[in-house]
């Protein structure tokens with residue numbers, strides 16, 4: 291199995307690129323969706339947030355007020371780190387679970403879209419790492435436009451992540467999403483060729499069918515050895 295790490299900065303275009311992966315038939319595990327699911331009303335993540343941030347963090351229907359929680363954590367690094375610590379085990383498990391489900395189905399190439407891939411050191415488990423890069427001016431403009439936030443709020447969110455230029459320097463593959471969507475699609479075609487290249491020997495062993503072959507060969511070997519001993 292090949293786990294393609296897809297990351298970048300906030301509003302750099304990860305979801306746009308993960309949409310291209312999906313259209314090309316490559317399944318995507320989206321960490322933002324996992325992070326949303328693990329804080330739904332009544333879950334372990336939800337309970338931890340309510341215990342830490344109080345009932346004021348809830349909407350009338352009992353769900354987390356994401357806008358309010360966002361305002362709090364993106365303007366206070368200590369609270370953001372606390373939230374990260376509370377949710378990290380739930381998010382990691384959720385991502386692992388989604389990957390496992392795709393592995394059981396026999397998927398051999400899976401893209402995992404994780405905004406904080408480097409921050410959480412999950413890049414250790416993915417290869418190649420694709421970084422969606424965008425120039426700083428375009429990033430802030432797109433973020434303000436999409437989320438309807440002020441420049442200060444947008445800057446706070448950007449500053450809460452590792453620098454996008456540093457992520458770019460650590461990438462195996464960079465997609466420059468500063469231009470038109472057509473330019474991004476053009477670059478993506480090359481990326482797709484790279485990530486769809488034949489699996490290495492190790493990747494084949496990690497895929498469901500490779501794993502089952504090892505199990506069956508080992509079982510056959512043990513049975514033969516026992517037969518010879520008798």
Ligand SMILES: CC(C)(COP(=O)(O)OP(=O)(O)OC[C@H]1O[C@@H](n2cnc3c(N)ncnc32)[C@H](O)[C@@H]1O)[C@@H](O)C(=O)NCCC(=O)NCCS
Nearest residue numbers: 299300321322325356359360363374377404405406450451
């Ligand atoms: C603070 C919350 C409630 C704000 O919710 P909101 O709906 O406004 O934003 P959303 O979840 O869609 O995230 C949008 C983007 O913000 C960035 N972001 C989210 N959480 C963080 C964080 N803890 N640190 C830095 N950037 C973050 C990511 O680039 C993400 O793609 C929410 O982001 C959250 O629960 N974050 C903590 C969980 C987390 O770490 N998520 C990232 C998955 S790896």
Ligand SMILES: Nc1ncnc2c1ncn2[C@@H]1O[C@H](COP(=O)(O)OP(=O)(O)OP(=O)(O)O)[C@@H](O)[C@H]1O
Nearest residue numbers: 299300301302303304305306432436467469470471
């Ligand atoms: N090449 C492009 N040209 C114009 N707009 C774009 C382009 N790529 C993305 N956008 C827009 O920029 C915004 C951010 O893109 P997207 O949501 O894909 O980023 P993201 O990295 O997934 O964000 P987040 O970190 O918040 O999840 C969206 O409104 C999207 O429609």
